[in-house]
Amino acid sequence: MQRIGVFVCxxxxxxxxxxxxxxxxxxxxxxPGVCHAQNYQYMCSEAGQGLIKNAIKEHNLTGIVVCSxxxxxxxxxxxxxAEQAGLNPYMVEIANIREHxxxxxxxxxxxxxxxxxxxxxxxxKVNLNTPLRPGESMVTKRALVIGGGIAGIQSALDIAxxxxxxxxxxxxxxxxxxxxxxxxxxxxLDCAACILTxxxxxxxxxxxxxxxxxxxxxxxxxxxxxxxxxxxxxARFVDEKKCxxxxxxxxxxxxxxxxxxxxxxxxxxxxxxxxxxxxxPNVACIDSTRCIHxxxxxxGICEKSCSAGAVxxxxxxxxxEQKYGAIVVATGFQISDVTKFDEFQYTKHPxxxxxxELERIMNAAGPTKGxxxxxxxxxxxxxxxxxxxxxxxxxxxxxxTYCSKICCMYTAKxxxxxxxxxxxxxxxxxxxDVRTPGKNFDEFYRRAVEQYNVDYIKGMVGxxxxxxxGRLTVQGVDLLxxxxxxxxxxxxxxxxxxxxxxxxxxxxxxxxxSIDTNDFLTEAHPKLRPVESPTAGVFLSGVCQGPxxxxxxxxxxxxxxxxxxxxxxxxxxxxxxxxxxxxxLMCNGCSTCERVCPYGAIDYIDKEVNDHGKREVRRIAxxxxxxxxxxxxxxxxxxxxxxxxxxxxxxxxxxxxDAICK
Amino acid sequence: MSEDIIAISGINPRQCMKCGKCSATCPAFEEMDxxxxxxxxxxxxxxxxxxxxxxxxxxxxSCFACVERCPRSVEPAxxxxxxxxxxxxxxxxxxxxxxxxxxxxxPELPSQAIAAAFRKYRK
Amino acid sequence: MxxxxxxxxxxxxxxxxxxCCNWCSxxxxxxxxxxxxxxxxEVKIIRVPCSxxxxxxxxLKAFEKGADGVIMCGCHPGDCHYSTGNYYAxxxxxxxxxxxxxxxxxxxxxxVEWVSAAEGQKFSLVMNDFAKTVTELGENIKLGDLxxxxxxx
Numbered sequence: 001m002q003r004i005g006v007f008v009c010x011x012x013x014x015x016x017x018x019x020x021x022x023x024x025x026x027x028x029x030x031x032p033g034v035c036h037a038q039n040y041q042y043m044c045s046e047a048g049q050g051l052i053k054n055a056i057k058e059h060n061l062t063g064i065v066v067c068s069x070x071x072x073x074x075x076x077x078x079x080x081x082a083e084q085a086g087l088n089p090y091m092v093e094i095a096n097i098r099e100h101x102x103x104x105x106x107x108x109x110x111x112x113x114x115x116x117x118x119x120x121x122x123x124x125k126v127n128l129n130t131p132l133r134p135g136e137s138m139v140t141k142r143a144l145v146i147g148g149g150i151a152g153i154q155s156a157l158d159i160a161x162x163x164x165x166x167x168x169x170x171x172x173x174x175x176x177x178x179x180x181x182x183x184x185x186x187x188x189l190d191c192a193a194c195i196l197t198x199x200x201x202x203x204x205x206x207x208x209x210x211x212x213x214x215x216x217x218x219x220x221x222x223x224x225x226x227x228x229x230x231x232x233x234x235a236r237f238v239d240e241k242k243c244x245x246x247x248x249x250x251x252x253x254x255x256x257x258x259x260x261x262x263x264x265x266x267x268x269x270x271x272x273x274x275x276x277x278x279x280x281p282n283v284a285c286i287d288s289t290r291c292i293h294x295x296x297x298x299x300g301i302c303e304k305s306c307s308a309g310a311v312x313x314x315x316x317x318x319x320x321e322q323k324y325g326a327i328v329v330a331t332g333f334q335i336s337d338v339t340k341f342d343e344f345q346y347t348k349h350p351x352x353x354x355x356x357e358l359e360r361i362m363n364a365a366g367p368t369k370g371x372x373x374x375x376x377x378x379x380x381x382x383x384x385x386x387x388x389x390x391x392x393x394x395x396x397x398x399x400x401t402y403c404s405k406i407c408c409m410y411t412a413k414x415x416x417x418x419x420x421x422x423x424x425x426x427x428x429x430x431x432x433d434v435r436t437p438g439k440n441f442d443e444f445y446r447r448a449v450e451q452y453n454v455d456y457i458k459g460m461v462g463x464x465x466x467x468x469x470g471r472l473t474v475q476g477v478d479l480l481x482x483x484x485x486x487x488x489x490x491x492x493x494x495x496x497x498x499x500x501x502x503x504x505x506x507x508x509x510x511x512x513x514s515i516d517t518n519d520f521l522t523e524a525h526p527k528l529r530p531v532e533s534p535t536a537g538v539f540l541s542g543v544c545q546g547p548x549x550x551x552x553x554x555x556x557x558x559x560x561x562x563x564x565x566x567x568x569x570x571x572x573x574x575x576x577x578x579x580x581x582x583x584x585l586m587c588n589g590c591s592t593c594e595r596v597c598p599y600g601a602i603d604y605i606d607k608e609v610n611d612h613g614k615r616e617v618r619r620i621a622x623x624x625x626x627x628x629x630x631x632x633x634x635x636x637x638x639x640x641x642x643x644x645x646x647x648x649x650x651x652x653x654x655x656x657x658d659a660i661c662k
Numbered sequence: 663m664s665e666d667i668i669a670i671s672g673i674n675p676r677q678c679m680k681c682g683k684c685s686a687t688c689p690a691f692e693e694m695d696x697x698x699x700x701x702x703x704x705x706x707x708x709x710x711x712x713x714x715x716x717x718x719x720x721x722x723x724s725c726f727a728c729v730e731r732c733p734r735s736v737e738p739a740x741x742x743x744x745x746x747x748x749x750x751x752x753x754x755x756x757x758x759x760x761x762x763x764x765x766x767x768x769p770e771l772p773s774q775a776i777a778a779a780f781r782k783y784r785k
Numbered sequence: 786m787x788x789x790x791x792x793x794x795x796x797x798x799x800x801x802x803x804x805c806c807n808w809c810s811x812x813x814x815x816x817x818x819x820x821x822x823x824x825x826x827e828v829k830i831i832r833v834p835c836s837x838x839x840x841x842x843x844x845l846k847a848f849e850k851g852a853d854g855v856i857m858c859g860c861h862p863g864d865c866h867y868s869t870g871n872y873y874a875x876x877x878x879x880x881x882x883x884x885x886x887x888x889x890x891x892x893x894x895x896x897v898e899w900v901s902a903a904e905g906q907k908f909s910l911v912m913n914d915f916a917k918t919v920t921e922l923g924e925n926i927k928l929g930d931l932x933x934x935x936x937x938x
Contacts, residue, residue, distance in 0.1 A: 070811075070815045070818070071832070072807075072811070072812060072815060073815075096815075096830070096832075098818065099814065099815040099817075099818025099819060100814060100815075100818055100830050101818075101826075103818040103819065103821055104817065104818055104821065104822065104823045104824060104909075105823065105826045106823070107826070110826045111826060113826070114826045114829070117829060118829065121829070121831070343687070343731060389681065389733075393679060393733065394733030394734060395677065395733070395734055395735050396732070396733055396734075396735055398733070399733050432679060432680070432681040432682075458682075459681070459682040459685075459686060460681040460682045460683035460686045461683070461686055462683055462684075462685070462686030462687030462688070462727070462731065463686075463687060475686060475687075476682075476686045477682040477683075477685040477686040477691070477697075477699070479680065479682045479685075479699065482697060482700075484685070484686075484691045484692060514868065534868055578834070596837075596873060598867055598868050598869045598870070629867055630834050631834055631835040631837055631838065631866075631867035631870045632833070632834055632835055632837060632838030632870075633835070633837040633838075633867070633869070633870055633873050635838065635840070636837060636838065636839070636840045636841075636873070636877065637873070645834070645838065648833060648834055648838055650840065650842075653831065653833065653838075653840075653843055654843065654846055656831050657802060657831065657843055657846050657847045657850060657852075658846075658850055660800075660802055660829045660831070660847075660852075661800060661802070661847055661850035661851050661852050662850070
């Protein structure tokens with residue numbers, strides 16, 4: 001039998017004015033288990049808490065009920081009070097007689113009756129409370145960053161600078177991501193490589209950072225603080241330690257028919273290649289699908305030309321197993337498929353390009369060495385038309401429903417750069433809305449219009465076709481003057497929607513991190529926890545969470561890193577004891593609970609149980625208390641009633657129902 | 663009246679984001695007094711009388727290029743069709759009233775013409 | 786005889802049990818309190834971590850013990866603190882409703898409402914409305930355990 005103390009708070013006049021606190025004390029005195037009851041003006045005050053502590057010691061109480069304000073307000077306070085008096089903090093229950101009683105009822109008799117019933121329910125519950133102790137789990141002090149773009153690099157650098165080892169897993173042969181492909185960045189117009197490559201080098205040289213390039217995450221198990229990850233290091237057929245990055249092999253490779261992904265396939269690369277000059281690691285990689293040696297067994301020119309002897313055709317995929325405490329997802333984005341928009345002739349005419357292709361054309365290291373040329377005939381263009389919102393903001397099967405966010409700014413950037421470098425080129429931009437929220441962003445766009453005379457046309461393009469002169473005709477509409485526009489132009493640039501990288505769904509599944517209908521990873525709270533996934537220990541960095549530009553990506557990457565550091569700084573994680581628990585004797589191992597658990601906290605073990613003297617090995621559910629959040633979904637799903645939730649057990653809730661309905 | 667057009671077309675014109683791709687696409691644009699992109703907002707604003715009187719509804723080719731390319735599933739051709747149908751129904755009233763028919767009955771009048779005259783009534 | 790006397794003399798006050806999830810509806814009820822938005826004192830709230838913790842057995846138990854109405858409140862679909870709990874709750878309650886039909890208990894005695902932490906106003910409106918409905922339905926005699934009743938009298 002418990003020895004329960006009941007403490008009724010007046011909360012000044014907040015409770016005492018509507019609830020007869022003396023009557024409540026009188027009424028609960030003879031409830032089962034109650035051996036002490038009293039009221040006081042302010043229970044949460046120093047004196048009030050002292051009163052509780054004294055009563056616990058004096059009456060040797062095993063549980064207490066505080067009739068006061070909402071448990072969301074002071075449950076933690078009174079649990080601490082109990083703990084200080086040597087009582088288990090989970091032996092405290094609160095009867096909410098302020099928010100749920102005195103503040104909403106005017107009739108004193110009615111309110112007092114209700115307060116008594118609420119107190120009785122809490123007493124009935126505390127009668128069944130058991131002392132609970134928070135669990136602990138260890139933290140592996142190492143972080144994994146999936147994706148080596150600017151988001152991943154920044155997160156890794158920040159975590160590494162705080163003193164924790166980080167591994168970056170990047171699927172392509174170099175880190176750098178999409179930012180490495182960009183020419184200039186808005187709104188300052190500094191060159192992307194100039195600000196990105198020092199960071200890439202810093203990451204490569206950082207003693208706490210280890211880069212697994214040309215690698216992919218294969219499997220993830222475990223939970224916050226204790227992830228077990230399998231990483232597949234794909235064979236690049238070049239010894240990373242020996243290769244000096246001299247690029248002799250790449251120049252000599254005779255297989256040159258395949259497109260160069262780094263330049264958006266606007267030119268070709270060899271089967272052995274280094275994606276770009278500043279690649280990190282600066283190590284060649286053989287594309288075995290294009291290599292003549294792998295097709296015919298002959299050639300081997302790269303092997304012969306390599307003075308370092310780095311080429312190794314026998315290299316195999318390697319599996320690396322590593323433990324991590326936290327995982328940052330920074331998988332980034334890709335350009336959505338514009339081939340479905342046949343009205344824009346993207347697949348039919350080489351002068352219709354995407355904005356990323358234009359970035360490469362404008363870039364000094366790109367396919368045209370930075371000269372703006374028509375891809376059809378390599379001539380200087382006279383007119384360029386930009387079309388915005390291609391594939392964004394629609395609700396048909398061809399479109400993304402969201403705004404891709406970065407297109408307005410990069411289109412203004414492109415328009416401005418072209419007008420700056422080639423004042424003879426006329427630039428027209430078809431827009432639906434120009435969205436430029438951000439520091440110095442609208443000023444930037446206005447500069448394009450006012451200083452660089454870029455022709456912004458409010459309206460959309462209906463179709464594009466090749467005319468008799470071999471140029472392109474653009475048929476659009478100017479909504480402001482309500483007239484049709486026909487423009488002859490040399491190039492059409494499509495501001496294609498961005499979408500999460502292919503494969504993010506696979507990674508999300510491995511991590512049990514949730515994703516939305518657009519395949520963006522979901523944050524734990526859209527406003528208050530924007531860089532955390534609902535899955536503990538998984539953090540979000542960059543566009544994998546939603547469209548964002550470089551400044552935003554970098555700040556989010558830093559925020560994710562801080563969260564990781566905050567986690568890794570702990571030696572042990574304290575877990576709430578209010579978790580589910582399976583009764584070994586009742587569980588029949590049916591797997592129902594495992595299927596409803598949103599956190600993957602339940603697994604099954606074969607365990608020997610002693611069922612009334614009969615010993616046998618049974619398959620029973622095991623709850624990982626580090627993962628369990630205590631929602632209780634499994635307790636109701638369990639067909640045999642084996643699963644119960646500590647702190648909110650079936651018996652406790654039933655007892656409350658009984659007490660209320662008595 | 664707006665509700666009628668919305669009901670007949672099965673289109674929610676409030677989905678329109680005013681991009682103008684319909685008008686940019688329309689092959690009959692130059693012939694029209696009210697352009698395809700205006701239909702959505704005019705239906706929302708309830709300016710149906712102007713639409714009923716518009717030349718555009720007879721210039722629309724029903725080629726469905728705007729239906730194909732509208733990114734917001736507003737599909738102006740369906741709105742235009744709905745206005746056209748409303749005009750046809752309205753016009754029926756000025757053709758014949760049921761009371762006029764007995765006097766005009768002619769044994770040689772084809773029954774199809776009577777049916778056609780009825781078909782044009784609004785209610 | 787005693788029972789009929791009671792009903793003649795006293796206005797019928799229903800007994801209503803409300804299960805509220807800790808993160809949204811319980812906080813919504815707190816907000817109703819902070820905003821002094823009244824609802825009948827017959828409503829007694831039981832705190833659960835999530836609406837998916839509410840076993841339909843709890844509701845039947847409440848009816849057996851003499852509750853006249855049971856309402857369950859959770860986060861709005863899609864807003865669950867545990868991401869999917871209220872979806873489970875919604876499905877379970879749908880099943881319970883057909884069970885109640887089978888038992889002959891008026892469906893209107895049980896209700897599911899989504900109340901967020903910001904909806905103190907809604908909480909109060911919902912409770913007032915539910916109490917009104919249950920009062921109109923009168924005493925729940927279908928499931929009440931007669932033995933319990935006798936002891937009480």
